[in-house]
Amino acid sequence: MQTLADTSFIQSRAAYYPNSEEKGTDVGACGFGSFGATVNGGDVSAASDLYRNGVGCGACYQVRCSNSAYCSGNGVTIVITDQGSSANTDFILSQRAFGGMAINKDAAASLLALGIVDIEYRRVSCSYPGKNITVKIHQSSNNPHYLAFVLWFQQGSKDITAVQLCETENFVCKLLDRSHGAVWTTTAPPSGPLGLRMLFSDEEGEDESWVVPVNNIPQDWKAEETYDLGVQVNQ
The missing domain is CATH 2.40.40.10 (RlpA-like domain)
Incomplete structure (x- = not known):
């Protein structure tokens, strides 16, 4: 001990x-x-x-x-x-x-x-056995005009320091804003299913790596809904 x-x-x-x-x-x-x-x-x-x-x-x-x-x-x-x-x-x-x-x-x-x-x-390190990183759409969201969400069940001991939202058809990505706390936002989000890219960094802002989830946010996403991203980290 x-x-x-x-x-x-x-x-x-x-x-x-x-x-x-x-x-x-x-x-x-x-x-x-x-x-x-x-x-x-x-x-x-x-x-x-x-x-x-x-x-x-x-x-x-x-x-x-x-x-x-x-x-x-x-x-x-x-x-x-x-x-x-x-x-x-x-x-x-x-x-x-x-x-x-x-x-x-x-x-x-x-x-x-x-x-x-x-x-x-x-x-x-955080540990959530049996859980993948999950998107929770914030109650303020309004499809298709405004998207805000938080990420649940993030394992490991690194921070999510940046998030990109990507169109799944042409793979164009845009960097999201951290509006407050752990809430990521964007106005006029792209149409269609949405992919995410998350940048994980240590507390010194070093040892950075991008994680790309298996699952997308569906095109008909709704406020208050949760979506399993099909990926987890153990860094």
Whole structure:
């Protein structure tokens, strides 16, 4: 088991959503909607600097608190779904995730009573067994005039830093805008089935690679619908 002195971890502090339900929020800044409240079993968090203007949305971190009387050695793995900070914290965890750092239920209650605790964290790979990367069409979309979507179930430990939308007939691609959080948008999207290209990068913006999904977004795409892209990453 790793020790709290492990140099791969960064020292920080964490709080939790005091007025939330046990899981996360469905109105988070990343634009995930209800997915942002329930993904990863509800072990989610808002982030301050790690939000990175939305690039950090969907990133996974191992977070463990430092008080050996209450805290387990493994801590909890969380997904970033929102933006926020409190009293110089890097994370505002869901209540479920905050208590998940504890060794047992009694210790979890003690942690929640403290409200803010010293923690250490590191970036880890996300894992969604049996899931492919999935497009969720945003509720603001209006076929054929405006398309906005988020990407769900992104595995690995890299960020999606660019997305291209491609016409499947003539293979002309256009770079999409990140409107906010993890929401990618374009006005006047092409007609016909739409292909995507996603650029994955590490946190330094290096080690870049394009991933091309197997499946397209169908021509008759609709707001609120989800479409399995038939591809997954483990980088």
